[in-house]
Amino acid sequence: MLYIDALVVKVRTSGTVVNRPAYLAVGVDVEGRKHVLGVWLGDGGEGAKFWLTVLTELKARGVADVLFVCCDGLKGLPDAIEATWPQASVQTCVVHLIRASTRYCSWKDRKKIAAALKPVYTALSVEAATDALDTFELEHGDRYPAIVALWRTSWERFIPFLAYPPIIRKIGYTTNLVESVNYQMRKASKTRGHFPDDDAALKLLRLIARDITTSRGGAAGTGTWGWKEALNALAIHFPDRLPI
Known part of the structure; x- marks a missing residue:
């Protein structure tokens, strides 16, 4: 590693x-x-x-x-x-990606946005993560389009760890x-x-x-x-x- x-x-x-x-x-x-x-x-x-x-x-x-x-x-x-x-x-x-995401939202919404992104990076598969990001876009995309764009742009470099079990994800994400x-x-x-x-x-x-x-x-x-x-x-x- x-x-x-x-x-x-x-x-x-x-x-x-x-x-x-x-x-x-x-x-x-x-x-x-x-x-x-x-x-x-x-x-x-x-x-x-x-x-x-x-x-x-x-x-x-x-x-x-x-x-x-x-x-x-x-x-x-x-x-x-x-x-x-x-x-x-x-x-x-992933932690840097989440931090970068919260820079685009107001201070009072940071905890809510971080919680809404959690299903994306804790998904069991790439397909589930894709669905979770689509859901995030439906719920928050109008107000925070820059966050959605950030994740879409970073997607190919974000998903590799999703192919591995949790024990490997913990040390590699x-x-x-x-x-x-x-x-x-x-x-x-x-x-x-x-x-x-x-x-x-x-x-x-x-x-x-x-x-x-x-x-x-x-x-x-x-x-x-x-x-x-x-x-x-x-x-x-x-x-x-x-x-x-």
Whole structure:
């Protein structure tokens, strides 16, 4: 499993402090251990070429195959994933999709909209999810057409996890696994205000990533909840791709 997410750091560039996305990749190996695989700094306009370079680096460092990659609709990333690992299943983070949906509705309606979307992402099949989204559109589409459009546009990258049992869905539907790592990085970077340049930002973030991975009880280097049950299910669905 590979999870890719971003946090924002402040970096001084050409005499101005700007927000720069720092992309983080966290992997879960066949034994369920989490690993911070790398941190890369972007400018917000990254495309397939940038992501292909990042993923090719990961593959060259030993990530030979990936079953699932969960990410947040970053431009060009799905195409780069499929070029690097042709058999990988690319999954849009459902939690990010729900958060993006609530930005289009009023504060007082957020809980209602989140509840109305739940039958979509908890559906037993793609067909049931399609029916649930149609129902959502009938009930809320007139007032919130942008939410319906968001889900329709993201549909092909949203539905892959629906083909698998709940135990696999739980570990593959969201990048929340990365959040605890992101939290520690944000905490450490905010105390420094802004960084004088890109190299300083990357150096600190990578040192934090190293410490998180090697520390006892850290967010990485530890086991993944429910992994044994998930691994048994994965062995059934991917009998030729899991090492014995």
